[in-house]
Each structure stands twice: as structure tokens, then as C-alpha cells.
Amino acid sequence: xxxEQREATRExxxxxxxLAISESGFNGVSTRTIAxxxxxxQGLLTYHFKSKDALWRAAADQLFxxxxxxxxxxxxxxxxxxxxQQKRNLIRQMVYFSAAHPEFIRFMLEHEKENSxxxxxxxxxxLRPMYKKFVHVMGDIPETDLPxxxxxxxxxxxxxxxxxxxxxxxxxxxxGSKAVIKRHADYLVNLMVxx
Amino acid sequence: xxxEQREATRExxxxxxxLAISESGFNGVSTRTIAxxxxxxQGLLTYHFKSKDALWRAAADQLFxxxxxxxxxxxxxxxxxxxxQQKRNLIRQMVYFSAAHPEFIRFMLEHEKENSxxxxxxxxxxLRPMYKKFVHVMGDIPETDLPxxxxxxxxxxxxxxxxxxxxxxxxxxxxGSKAVIKRHADYLVNLMVxx
DNA sequence: CTATTCACTTGTCAATCGAACAGGCAATAA
DNA sequence: TTATTGCCTGTTCGATTGACAAGTGAATAG
Numbered sequence: 001x002x003x004e005q006r007e008a009t010r011e012x013x014x015x016x017x018x019l020a021i022s023e024s025g026f027n028g029v030s031t032r033t034i035a036x037x038x039x040x041x042q043g044l045l046t047y048h049f050k051s052k053d054a055l056w057r058a059a060a061d062q063l064f065x066x067x068x069x070x071x072x073x074x075x076x077x078x079x080x081x082x083x084x085q086q087k088r089n090l091i092r093q094m095v096y097f098s099a100a101h102p103e104f105i106r107f108m109l110e111h112e113k114e115n116s117x118x119x120x121x122x123x124x125x126x127l128r129p130m131y132k133k134f135v136h137v138m139g140d141i142p143e144t145d146l147p148x149x150x151x152x153x154x155x156x157x158x159x160x161x162x163x164x165x166x167x168x169x170x171x172x173x174x175x176g177s178k179a180v181i182k183r184h185a186d187y188l189v190n191l192m193v194x195x
Numbered sequence: 196x197x198x199e200q201r202e203a204t205r206e207x208x209x210x211x212x213x214l215a216i217s218e219s220g221f222n223g224v225s226t227r228t229i230a231x232x233x234x235x236x237q238g239l240l241t242y243h244f245k246s247k248d249a250l251w252r253a254a255a256d257q258l259f260x261x262x263x264x265x266x267x268x269x270x271x272x273x274x275x276x277x278x279x280q281q282k283r284n285l286i287r288q289m290v291y292f293s294a295a296h297p298e299f300i301r302f303m304l305e306h307e308k309e310n311s312x313x314x315x316x317x318x319x320x321x322l323r324p325m326y327k328k329f330v331h332v333m334g335d336i337p338e339t340d341l342p343x344x345x346x347x348x349x350x351x352x353x354x355x356x357x358x359x360x361x362x363x364x365x366x367x368x369x370x371g372s373k374a375v376i377k378r379h380a381d382y383l384v385n386l387m388v389x390x
Numbered sequence: 391c392t393a394t395t396c397a398c399t400t401g402t403c404a405a406t407c408g409a410a411c412a413g414g415c416a417a418t419a420a
Numbered sequence: 421t422t423a424t425t426g427c428c429t430g431t432t433c434g435a436t437t438g439a440c441a442a443g444t445g446a447a448t449a450g
Contacts, residue, residue: 023308028223041429112358113218123364147366148382155350163307169318171342187343236399
């Protein structure tokens with residue numbers, strides 16, 4: 001009962017940290033704000049995670065655990081699925097994942113400029129394994145195009161969900177709506193891997 | 196001579212603010228850091244711009260002045276250019292602009308979650324006029340697809356340049372290289388508006 | 391030449407930052 | 421039951437935050 005409560009509280013803190021950091025950046029959010037979001041005291045963050053930096057790392061771990069879980073099926077598709085359909089499924093799933101977790105791209109953009117130690121760790125620990133799976137499914141497109149395809153794909157999938165308020169105010173289209181998410185998936189799948 | 200120096204200093208501060216805010220977010224960067232980047236004292240920021248908020252607004256003004264200047268040709272193409280080629284030129288130029296000014300997308304992503312007052316002002320003052328020009332060139336694609344095309348286009352154009360270190364470390368491809376920029380433009384133009 | 395304006399620096403303010411610490415209280419162990 | 425562990429809160433610290441006021445000195449005006 002103690003251990004369960006401990007884990008529940010830790011996850012509550014990590015989730016709050018992940019969302020807050022994704023929204024405002026590492027230096028843009030205070031540990032007090034994160035604590036308030038998690039409904040705990042600020043001192044508890046120092047207790048469970050020694051420093052704000054370590055909390056960031058725990059948030060990254062949780063983020064990629066969610067991402068890998070969500071993308072597992074399309075990253076390791078059964079051989080019975082045709083390669084073309086594997087690609088289409090991958091793109092579609094990435095759109096749905098980005099819609100459900102816009103914090104992913106936000107978090108990945110945030111680490112870039114701020115701290116090179118955190119950045120290197122994130123790429124080697126979490127991003128590279130994911131990239132390998134991406135290449136495995138997308139691998140028969142020209143190798144020189146792969147990086148372009150990856151970032152085109154990632155940006156095209158997720159940007160609309162990273163700026164939902166802006167998008168709604170600007171175009172009237174609400175990226176939170178299920179119909180819009182499906183339409184974005186359809187649009188992107190047919191654009192990048194037409195049947 | 197006084198007035199010229201004044202304007203030069205103000206622009207120096209605004210540029211430093213724009214880049215710093217784009218990198219670390221509004222709350223993620225201090226006025227002292229911005230001042231250091233601009234080689235002026237912190238008190239001078241308060242002197243020229245009353246508050247950090249007002250400085251942010253000046254940075255946004257400068258950002259969109261640069262963006263509109265860079266995109267002017269492709270937003271208002273001569274009628275002699277065929278519609279298909281207009282679209283291709285627009286996409287190509289957006290890639291080159293994103294490569295030269297990755298702070299654009301970063302800045303636009305940063306405003307979203309932080310402050311709704313700044314967000315609304317930014318959309319109505321700067322983004323909507325730009326969106327209208329985009330629609331004018333891209334306008335013959337289905338209206339329901341326009342928002343999807345816009346954010347697909349923006350994300351696909353710019354994300355790779357927003358994470359240059361990550362991209363280089365992950366894929367070995369350096370988005371700062373001219374050859375890579377051209378390849379990304381070729382890739383995206385042919386993807387989104389094939390001849 | 392003298393007086394004034396004004397871009398700019400320095401010093402200071404309360405508020406807030408991340409981190410550390412002592413203590414309390416409920417769950418566990420004995 | 422008693423003793424102990426350990427999750428958690430509240431307080432406090434030196435440092436840093438945005439904003440402000442006083443002071444400096446060179447360019448301008450009369």
C-alpha cells in the first residue's frame with residue numbers, strides 16, 4: 001500500500017511535469033507550478049526526484065514509454081500486412097498519436113536549444129531506437145530522403161495539434177475534434193503514401 | 196545621430212529578444228539574458244520598452260516584417276506565372292525561409308499555451324493577413340483541406356530546421372547545409388504539388 | 391558658450407526561483 | 421502494543437526574476 005501510493009504519486013508528478021514543460025519549456029515552468037498541477041507540495045518534487053533536471057529525465061522516460069506503446073503495432077507490423085499498407089498505417093497512427101499527445105513534438109522541440117547534455121541523452125536513449133523502427137518500416141525509400149521524410153512526416157503530422165487554439169481562431173477548424181483528426185490523417189496518408 | 200543610434204539599439208534589443216524567446220520561450224528567458232545578448236544593460240530594456248510583454252510584441256512585429264518581406268514575391272506572384280508553378284514556388288520559398296529563420300515556427304509554437312492575450316493579438320494582427328495570402332495562392336484546393344494543407348505545409352517545411360542539432364546527431368544530415376536545404380525543398384515541393 | 395535634453399548605466403526593490411531541512415503522521419515491522 | 425520506517429508538508433535559504441529610480445555624460449538647442 002505504501003509502494004503503490006508512492007508510484008501513483010510519482011506518476012502524478014511526472015505527468016504534470018511533462019505537460020507543463022511541454023507547454024512552457026524547462027526554464028519556463030517552476031517546480032511550484034508543477035507541484036500545484038500535481039496537487040502536491042513543492043518539497044515533494046525534491047524528495048522523489050533529486051533535482052528539476054532529474055524530473056525532466058523522468059518526464060522524458062514517461063513520454064517515450066507512452067509513444068512506444070502507442071506506436072508499437074505500426075512499428076512492428078505482422079508480415080501479412082503489405083509494405084505499402086504498413087507505411088499508410090504508420091502515418092495514420094502517428095497522426096492519431098500526435099493528436100492525443102501533442103506534448104510529444106513540443107517536448108522534442110524544447111530540448112533542442114536549451115541544454116546540450118539533456119539533448120544528447122534524449123537522442124541516444126530514446127529517439128534513436130524509435131528512428132530505427134521508423135526506418136525499418138519506411139526503409140525502402142531512398143536513404144538520402146529518409147531524414148527529410150522523417151521530419152516532413154513528424155512536422156506534418158503534429159504541428160496542427162500543437163497549436164489548436166491558433167488553428168481554431170485562424171481557420172475555424174478545431175484540431176481537437178475527432179472528425180478533424182480523421183481528416184488530417186486521411187489527408188496526410190494520401191499525400192505521403194498514395195495507394 | 197541621436198535618433199539613428201536609438202533605432203539601432205532598439206533593433207539590436209528586439210533581435211536578441213526574438214531569438215532568445217524563440218529558443219527558450221517567454222518565461223524561459225530573462226530580460227538580463229536578452230540584454231547580455233544585445234550587449235546592453237538590463238535597465239535599458241525597461242527604458243525602451245516599458246515591459247517584457249511589450250518587448251515580446253515588438254519582437255513579433257519584427258518577426259512578421261521579416262517573414263512578409265521574405266515571402267512577398269511568392270505571396271503576390273505576377274499573373275504570368277502559372278497557378279501550379281505559383282504553388283511550387285510558395286512551398287520552395289517557405290522551406291528556404293524556414294531554414295533561414297527557424298525562429299518563426301518556434302515563436303509561433305511558443306505563444307500558443309502561454310498567454311491567451313498575446314496569442315489572440317498575434318493571430319489577428321499578423322497571422323491572419325498572412326493566412327489570407329496563403330489561401331489566395333493555394334485557394335483552388337478544397338476549402339475543407341485548406342487548414343490541413345496549411346499546417347501540413349508549415350510543419351513539413353520547418354520542423355527539420357527547428358531541431359538541427361537533433362537531426363544531425365540522429366541522422367547525420369546537417370539541416371544547416373545548403374545542399375540539405377535544397378534537398379528538403381525539392382522533396383517537399385514534389386510531394387505536395389507534383390508537376 | 392551655456393543650458394537642456396535624453397540615451398544609457400548602476401543600484402535597489404519585492405517577488406519568485408530551485409533546493410535543503412526539520413518535523414509530523416500514517417503504514418509497517420517487531 | 422511499541423518501535424521504526426518513509427511519504428509528505430511547511431519553512432527557510434541564497435540566487436535570480438521584472439521593474440523602477442537615481443545618476444552620468446555626450447549630443448543637441450538657444
